[in-house]
Amino acid sequence: MKIDILSLFPAMFEGVFGESILKKAAEKGAVEYAVTDFRQFANNRHNSVDDYPYGGGAGMVLKPEPIFNAVNHLKKEAESAPRVILMCPQGERFNQKKAEELSKEEHLIFICGHYEGYDERIRDHLITDEISIGDFVLTGGELGAMVVTDSVVRLLPEVLGNDQSAVKDSYSSGLLEHPHYTRPANYEGMTVPDILLSGNHAKIDEWRMKESLRRTYTRRPDLLKEINLTDEQKRWIDEFKNTIE
Template sequence: MKIDILSLFPSMFEGVFGESILKKAVEKGAVEYNVTDFRQFAGNKHNSVDDYPYGGGAGMVLKPEPIFQAVRHLTEKTSYAPRVILMCPQGERFNQKKAEELAGEDHLIFICGHYEGYDERIREHLVTDEISIGDFVLTGGELGAMVVTDSVVRLLPEVLGNEESAVKDSFSSGLLEHPHYTRPADYEGMKVPEVLLSGNHAKIDDWRMKESLYRTFTRRPDLLEQMELSDQQINWLEEFKNNVE
């Protein structure tokens, strides 16, 4: 996968892309990152990329020229259409399903804006996706682009050491992940559940599924509204509800 980032602050990405899983993904040949300062495509002597909005109002708006020119530069030698993603508080709320969708692409381009907003022609005629990472305001799209990149890259083949890790993560199955324990089995009187020490993998799988369902029921019940549950899961849910009552 190739990931291009358009940003006025390229140095913000150096630490994130140069550490941990994102760095290892490059070393394994799974992904290539490129961060471009789109100010170089401003086309004016002051390298200005923003201007006052028509009709008046507070703040500055990113001009269309530098963004269009930067995307054209990045795609002029490609034979396929990339996904062009606008990081924007008005966009689709990002989730695991979207991460899995984007992980199937060959080329992603992220546009990170600052100031008050984007010229609307960027939305209408250039981008394929508008994404928001939550209902809050950031100083720019860079942090959001980092979050989306991290969640997508870890899904690429062979990036994680254990291929099951991504599959069993919270939200991948639709449920929150079950509790985890490691050595020692007894720490200051706080003990690991006996079933995990039993060696009975069928019982362990049942325990994990039930705990995962319970954690989702207590913390994110809204997720259950979107799921098809098995008969066993439905029975467990009834048990949880009866205990609450």
Template sequence: MKIDIVTLFPEMFTGVFGSSILKKAQEKEAVSIRVVNFREYSASKHGSVDDYPYGGGAGMVLAPQPIFDAVEQLTGTAETKPRVLLMCPQGERLTQRKAEALAEEEHLVLICGHYEGYDERIREHLVTDEISIGDYVLTGGELAAMVVTDSVVRLLPGVLGKEESHVQDSFSTGLLEHPHYTRPADFRGMKVPDVLLSGNHAKIEEWRRKESLRRTYMRRADLLEGREWSKQEQQWLREFEEDK
């Protein structure tokens, strides 16, 4: 996969993209990440990338020319049309399903905004997706672009140590992930559930499914709406209701 980040502050990405899983993914050549400063594409002799909004109002608006030119330069020779993602609080909420869909693409371009917002022509004629990481406003789109990149890259084949590592992540199955434990089995009197020490893999898997459902029921009941349940799961849900 190729990922291009279009930003005014490329230095913000150095630590994140040079560490941990994202660094290893690039070393394994599972992904190629390029960070581009779109100020370099400004046609203004002063390198301006923004201007006052038509109609008046507070703040400055990012002009279309530098961003259009930067993205077209990055994608002009592409054999397949890339997905161009606009980091925007008005956009579609990033979910695990969205990350999984984006992980199927060959080329992503992420645009990071600043100031009051984007010229609307960028939104209407350049991008394919608008992405929000939550119902709040950030100073710029850089942090959102890091989140999107991380959520996508970790899903690429060969990136994580085990291919099944992400399969049971929270939201991948539609439920929150079950609790995890490691050694020691008894820490200050707080003990690991006996079933996890039993060696009975069928019982362990059943316990994990039940606890995943319990955690979702207690913390994110909205995720349970519209699902079909097995008889066993229906029984567990009745237990949870009685225990409330």
């Protein structure tokens, strides 16, 4: 996968792309990152990328020319048609399903804006996706692009040490992940559930599924609306209801 980032502050990405899983993914050849300062694509003597909004109002708006020029430049060098993603609080709420969708692409271009907003022609004629990481406003789109990149890259083949890790993550199955325990089995009187020490993998799998469902029901019951529950899972939920009530 090729990931291009268009940002006025490329240095922000150095630490993120140079550490942990994102760094290892690049070293394995699973992904290639490139961060471009789109100010260099401005067609004016001062390389300005923003201007006052027509009609008046507070703040500055990103001009269309630098963004269009930068994206078109990247497209000319692309081997396949890229997804062009605008990071914006008005966009589609990002989730695991979207991460899985984007992980199947060969080329992603992220546009990270600053100031008051974007010239609307960028939205109307250039992008393929508009993504928000939550209902709040950040100084710019850089942090959002980092979040989306991390969640996408870890889904690429052979990036994680265990291919099942991403499959079993919270939200990948539609449910929150079950509790985890490790050594020691007894820490200052706080013990690991006996079932996890039993060696009975069928029972352990059942326990994990039940606890995953319990955690989802108690913390994010809204997620259950998107899942086709089995009869057994429905019985478990009735059990949870009786316990909580």
